[in-house]
Amino acid sequence: MEQTPITPRSCELGDELRTLRAKFSNGHEFASLLDWDPSKVSNIERGKVRPTDLDLAQYLTACGKGRGWVAEFSDFYRTAFDLYFAQAASNFKTISFAEASASTITGFGNATLPVLLRTTEYTEKLLIQRGATPEQIKDAVRSQQERQRVLGSAYRPEVLFYVTERSLVAPLDEARGRMDQLELLRRNSRFVRVIPDGEITPFSTEFTVYEHKKAPATAFVDCEFAKVFVHDATAVAQCRAFLAALDTISLSPADSKELLSRQLTEDYVAVIKTATEERPSTD
Template identity: 35%
Template sequence: MSVITSTACSRALGDELRRLRETCTDLGGAHMAVRLGWHPSKVTNIEKGKARASEIDLVQFLTMCGKDIDFFEDFRRRYRYAFDEYVVQVHEDLRAVVFAESTAKMMTSYTQLSLPGLVQTSEYADALYRLGGFVAEERIPNLVRIRTDRQAILRRIGGPTCLFYIHELALRQRVGDDQIMEDQYARLLFESHAIRIVPADVVVPSAGCVLWEYDKVLPVAFSESDLGSLLVQDPGAIARTRLLFNHLEQVALDAGQSRTKLAEYVSPPREEFDGRGPRLA
């Protein structure tokens, strides 16, 4: 076992080990260490993602939890790069993302052509998945449920302080029918205290990203594309992400202006909406 700087992925996988111990055994962390012949702090450090477990450590731990070789091989595959500063994941594996998101103290995000998942209505999310064409239809309901379940952190006591920078171009993207768009605009207005709109005529050379910040561990930057997701803890990349958000703070509308802009989109739609601006009556 080697002690190392934790990452979003190592903490998520460490937490997965903790949950396995709690659900598959009747052992506390200290008793698990005794059974394995480890120092008491070893279980704690591994479960918090602060230390990299060796393959032998993982075999011993997972065997104690009653897991077989197939489970071990899958976990080892995911654990292999968990401590890297850059980790690429497929979209289906959301465990590290959800854990990083739910344990953050502050979350800042920027989106350009679609709305942040944490403020999407379920109908908007469903329509967005169907428009993309990348997801099998039978999987969409479950993905929408996961997306809406993640939104609980916005209502949780002690949850992260959130700031969403949304480019006006994302507001103009028509996703679904008039009712879906009206409900989505109303949802954004409800969350307007956490939203800053970037005007349509402002050019921002970024496809979008998220910065998660914590009390006692390093920040994590996150971005996603059609091909996969990227979690980054490299200090240089974090510094560049901060520069982006510093720039957005300068060019975005303030809180009152953003709320006024969102209110324009909430207005009843014209009979024919061409998608080129606010849906004014």
């Protein structure tokens, strides 16, 4: 069993093992069954160590799993500690573990807003533009709503997103939808720093850095094709340096909130004007 840096993926798979084992016995009873030290079971289930293929086979066999299931799960686990790990865009579990366990979340939204700050309509319109199926949209919205709970948690991490002005309402073509999105951002303005139009960012890829108190940081890149988790220290350091550079070109917290309020007012005026123009004449 190899001691390796913990990752969101190893935490996710460790939790799956714990859930599976809990159906049969508690940790101490299970360790006794395998003739393991209880700490070995605990460390595997917390994603802190990389179990050998034999360890996994013993563990899963004791849970009643057959050879095919064991082989498939072992294949998943081999990549859990990789410096670069990519998974299907439809998988939302790993990123949920990253957010729930983070002490600090800092990100950059270039063309679109980060998921934690989107309205449902924003996400739906964005995914429709990308050609997503109704089922994919439904799953994404459900995941978004679950992930956004982290912002209201008593143990909420420190959160800050640098977002470009053009990303604020990018996929929304109706003033009412833009107002809802801007109002959500204004309520959460303590998490937002706006990069005004006209500022040139030297980096175009959207990403988020998750800092953890007892584990190495993770950089995360989310696009329409895949989710990529980066645990390479050099790459994470480059992301941190870029975020520091964004701090110098973005608006202050107060000015960011003022911009959101101004745009919200402009859309409100537009809605009132449209409603007035469409009202039937009483003459």
